[in-house]
Amino acid sequence: xxxxxxxxxxxxxxxxxxxxxxxxxxxxxxxxxxxxxxxxxxxxxxxxxxxxxxxxxxxxxxxxxxxxxxxxxxxxxxxxxxxxxxxxxxxxxxxxxxxxxxxxxxxxxxxxxxxxxxxxxxxxxxxxxxxx
Numbered sequence: 527x528x529x530x531x532x533x534x535x536x537x538x539x540x541x542x543x544x545x546x547x548x549x550x551x552x553x554x555x556x557x558x559x560x561x562x563x564x565x566x567x568x569x570x571x572x573x574x575x576x577x578x579x580x581x582x583x584x585x586x587x588x589x590x591x592x593x594x595x596x597x598x599x600x601x602x603x604x605x606x607x608x609x610x611x612x613x614x615x616x617x618x619x620x621x622x623x624x625x626x627x628x629x630x631x632x633x634x635x636x637x638x639x640x641x642x643x644x645x646x647x648x649x650x651x652x653x654x655x656x657x658x
Contacts, residue, residue, distance in 0.1 A: 554609060561605045569597040 570580025581597035584590070639647075 550613075553612065554605075557605055557608050557612075561601050561608070565604055566597060566601040569600050572597075 566580070572581055580595070581600070582593055582595045585592040585594060
């Protein structure tokens with residue numbers, strides 16, 4: 527059971543996915559700081575009679591917790607669009623072009639294992655099955 531888990535963790539795509547999550551989280555923090563520190567104050571300066579609350583309105587004027595924060599919604603939308611644009615232009619588009627080049631034969635694909643490497647792998651798998 528532990529060997530199977532170790533094999534799963536050591537696969538290249540799992541490690542790549544973990545790296546992508548960490549990088550994505552760090553990038554999200556940068557974009558959120560940018561939108562909260564620069565974009566949101568600009569949006570809040572457009573509307574709202576109370577500077578502390580910004581662009582939005584209160585459903586019940588006597589209750590502060592009923593404030594509908596339109597500026598926050600616009601800020602979150604800008605945040606999402608910026609992150610989506612960076613992911614598209616930095617990751618999706620280059621990978622798409624690389625795949626197209628490989629289809630046309632302009633770029634070599636991943637190296638395939640040699641016959642000797644395949645035979646060694648089969649030998650090792652057979653040994654593992656015999657030792658069980």
